[in-house]
Amino acid sequence: MATEALQVPPARAVKRLGVVGLVATLTGQGLRSFSRNPIALFFTLAMPLFFLAIIGALFGDVRVGPNGDVRLAEFFTPAMAVFGAVEAAFCVLAVDTALLRERGILLRMRGTPAPPWVILAGRIGAAAVVAMVSAAVVVATGVILYGVRVSWRSLPAAFATLLLGVACFAALGLAVLAVVRTSVAAQALTNGILIPLAFISDVFAMNTSMPVWLEHLGSALPLKHFATAFAQTVGPSASGTGLPADHLAVLAAWGIGASLVAWRWFAWEPRGCGSAVASAVAAPERSTAKPLHAVRLRRPAPWTSVRIQARYALTGLIRDATAVFFTVIFPVLLVALMPALTTGGAGQQTEAARLLLPGMSAYGIAVTAYVILPSGVAEARERGALRRLRGTPMPPWAYVAGRVTAALLVAAATILGAAAVAVVGYGVRIEIGRLPATLIAFAVSVGCFAALGFAVLTLARRSQAITALTLGTLLPLAFISDVFVIGADLPSTLDVLGDILPLKHAAHALGEALSSASTGAGFAWGDLAVLTAWGVAGMLVARRMSWQAEAG
Known part of the structure; x- marks a missing residue:
């Protein structure tokens, strides 16, 4: 969602828009930038659908559950929806915000009349909208193509679960920016964490017998709780309108901890390049190159x-x-x-x-x-x-x-x-x-x-x-x-x-x-x-x- 075109309205417009209007404006700019980024579109929208389509083609008719009356596709659909949402809220948000910081755009936005938290709220808002759309598209595809049953009474609980999960991983994405220096490092770290974590968090491999230490690791980290909570509210095990409070408490704890890290160490200015640039400008090397007419070019x-x-x-x-x-x-x-x-x-x-x-x-x-x-x-x-x-x-x-x-x-x-x-x-x-x-x-x-x-x-x-x-x-x-x-x-x-x-x-x-x-x-x-x-x-x-x- 990063692009050089992101702008904060001038001071007069900021007063006229108010906080809510300004957040909405910055969110809209982030969404427009996202729509022009085919790589982000692929990983947040196309990739979960590809996984769902292939899994549906291979195992869609496999029956599981105590009575053998639940199709496997009904379990994988919520998991793929969570994966797409986390890609948007964690990976894309961290990488694109790091790219804005590298280009100095964040620092220029920091010097505008807009409060800093509003600028970050606009970034998070765009990521949240993309995450919600990705999850909705995946669930709708599961319903239409694979007959996934959705408990309509639990949809408010599913929406609240999705919102809290997205907020948790958005906070984790900003926390990543507190420890990495470049957008390349942010991309490697976020994907390097997410993809292996998906295998031990009931996303890519469900109800698999794992070593005890992997079970404990998956249960301690937030992705498994996000996937399980969302499945309990929208999947075949959904019942009633209640919220899975235990899983949501874990997500809230991770989100609060990540927010504190981001609040304490988040940096707005580009990192790791200022001193090198300054020294290069202050003390340029004396050129020892020969004149072009004195150079003999050889193949x-x-x-x-x-x-x-x-x-x-x-x-x-x-x-x-x-x-x-x-x-x-x-x-x-x-x-x-x-x-x-x-x-x-x-x-x-x-x-x-x-x-x-x-x-x-x-x-x-x-x-x-x-x-x-x-x-x-x-x-x-x-x-x-x-x-x-x-x-x-x-x-x-x-x-x-x-x-x-x-x-x-x-x-x-x-x-x-x-x-x-x-x-x-x-x-x-x-x-x-x-x-x-x-x-x-x-x-x-x-x-x-x-x-x-x-x-x-x-x-x-x-x-x-x-x-x-x-x-x-x-x-x-x-x-x-x-x-x-x-x-x-x-x-x-x-x-x-x-x-x-x-x-x-x-x-x-x-x-x-x-x-x-x-x-x-x-x-x-x-x-x-x-x-x-x-x-x-x-x-x-x-x-x-x-x-x-x-x-x-």
Whole structure:
């Protein structure tokens, strides 16, 4: 919801509007900014709906409960509604407010006639409206598509529960701003907290037998209480019009504590850049560069150009905490966490880790090469960097090869991290003799998704549209490609779609190479052929990629 266009009305208008009118004005500005942010729209609205749609397709008709008369979709609908609301109130609010602070907008707003608390109330109000809309859309989708039953008598209690939960997580989002310095750190921290927490808080995994310490941790933190309280007021267990006072008390306690932290340590001015800027201005270095006519330009060696571009791309990616989280930390975290939630002892946990390892490796490869790579190239194109590179001695293929090399290195870090967790944590065996097959499956998968990423760059021009398109196709595809859901009995249409598209073949090729249960050298030739075909098709499309930013 952050944008440079946010403005506080002048002093005369502030007096005329009053406190309520001013909060409403700032809330409206925040909502307009949110509507222009496709990434925020995706995570708060589209992502919960994607999860609900896939879970509904896979398990919507599964009956649970004491009498077997409650469909599983009725339990997951409130959980997905809470997840979308928390994304808006916790993650988006923290990240966008941090971005406003970085750009100095918060500090300028602090110097206006508007009281500081009114400015923050406008930010929280916009986040609350988005959270309410997200929850309402998810619940309505569950009612319309999956026959979710809603207790209409308990809707006032559901609204009050949702309002308190949003207030609690908005306070936690502002508390995060008291301890982080940049918007990148805020994004990494909020998502790094929320996604693992969802697995131990009855959001992504419900009524799962977990280790005792995880049970206690989930019960101590607020997300589980938010999800449980909302389910009790709007889900199949709703009864009467009463409020779940015990869960609401925990939310209120967390909200008050976070508010005190934010009130004490919240900073309005940009952090961590003032001294560096001042020193650079006060004592500029003396230029020792030679005159242009004295410089002899030489064409660098091709592989030197590739190395330089790979190092540049890798440095930029490492500095992007969000990219590091979603490409490396998130897949490794799932390999570490999901088997621990499996019942049946150490043997079942080892088998779960063995099955999860290739899927998470394929997911890390796809995020790196299909989402992060084209997004970075698109941003360079919008800045005019690609057009300027075309005027240098560097051949275009060296730039592409450097970017792909950086993607290879990051994807390799993901696989090594996930394999280390599976081997050390769960005793999964990996055959050294299958290393050639693993390397080939890895290289072909990265090449395939990198080619498809460059193809997306050809079809879409704006970096935000590219990120929304790649994430919007990859996440639902992961549910039908043996990545997030392994070996499920899918509807025939989804099963055929997964067999056609490349992600399932990447997971199967890596699974064949990494598995100690199969025989042979570990080469899944059929899957490798499909990946190669998709990669060639992507390269044919990418040949027409424009290196110049779109006008306007």
